[in-house]
Amino acid sequence: MRILFLGDVVGRAGRECVLARLPGLIREWKLDLVVVNGENAAGGFGLTEAIYDELMAAGADAVTLGNHAFDQREALVFIERAPNLVRPMNFPKGTPGRGAALVEAKNGARVLVMNVMGRIFMDPLDDPFAALDDALEGAVLGEMVDAVVVDVHAETTSEKQAIGYHCDGRASLVVGTHTHVPTADHRILAGGTAYMTDAGMCGCYDSVIGMDKEEPLRRFTRKIGAGRFQPAEGPGTLSGVAVETCDRTGLAQKVMPVRLGSGLDEARPLCWEQ
Template sequence: MRLLFLGDVVGRAGRLAVLETLPKLRARYAADFVIVNGENSAGGFGISEAILNELLDAGADVVTTGNHVWDQREALVFIERYDRLLRPINFPSGTPGKGAGLFKAANGADVLVINAMGRVFMGDLDDPFRAVEDALAACPLKTGADAVFIDFHAEATSEKEALGHFVDGRATAVVGTHTHVPTADHQILTGGTAYISDAGMCGDFDSVLGMEKDEPISRFLTKISSRRFAPSKGDATVCGVAIDVDDRSGLARAVAPIRLGGRLSQAEPDFWSEDA
């Protein structure tokens, strides 16, 4: 099985880059399943119903989120109508939507997607480790799902690494999101789980985490907020990861970063031929 994941889509620049690039990527690599984190896709804050449908139409099978999921208040309502939009699984009981789901891939496989959120430097949430453990117990790899993908939306690298080792051998992949900066630690852990601390963002890197530079710099200098953050509008880099999955075990055989367009060095997986 071939899995693609694209990191936090930031603003119009990131959104347009994903809408243009994703259909080509899916076709070029014959991807069986695609996940996109869309929590910053609406003006840098949250996701709208219209944008969700654009991402799904472009080839995303599931859209994950994080701490900005409710920034567009309409999401509190429309999330109940879309099984393919997830919010963090460890949000308090009674929160609209769901944090995990079992989805059908193009090759017929069943993929469990779990969206979890960290607590270190983040918010006062339920324990993500126990929430993920419960989801894995309810739908274990190979007996309940052919693949298990976890989007761990967290600030601290230590928390992300700990979760990766916690589920090693029981999940296909743990991919970190939220910090918007792609890391170089993509690897397969000893038990067979693909891991990366952060997939990076789909947005303009001539920025501060995808936002126009002046206001963040001013806040660091003065500790005063003068205006709302605004997404940077330059050429975006589409960042993500590709994961090749062993169909027998459901574990990862290979993982590689994706960086296309914009300012960053370009990267694509070399383990899938373009004519596959």
């Protein structure tokens, strides 16, 4: 199975590059599953139903969230009727939505998509390790499901790496989001799980993690803000990770970074090129 995971979509620049490129990549790379983190897609903060529908229409099979999951208040309502929209599963009991979704891939495979949020320098949510254990116990890779994708929305590399090792052999891919900067540590762990500490973002890289540079610079240099952060308006770059799994075991066989656009040096899965 061929899986493409795209990092945090930030504002209009991120949406436009995903909507423009994704349908062609699905055809060119013969993708079976596409997962997109959409938690910054609406003006940099949260997700609206209209944007969710656009991402799904462009070819996403599931959309994950994070700490900005409910910044757009309408998400509290529409998440209940969006079965492939996944918020962190370690939110408190009673939070609207779901932390895991069993998704039918484009090739008919059964894929469990999960989202957890870290607790270091983040909101103190429930234990993400225990939440993952509960979910994985009922979804044995290669038996009950054909693939498992885990989006770890967290601040620190140490917590993301720990979750990667914790899920090794039980997930097809564990990938970090939230920090918006792609890391160079994509690899297959000893148990067969593909791992990358951060997929980066889909957005304008002539920015401070996707936001127009003026306000972050003002706050860093003067400690006084003059307004809210606004997404940068320059050309968008698509960033993420591509994984190929074994059809029998669901474990990873290949993992490759994806960076398409003028903001970063290009990276693409050349073995998938026609």
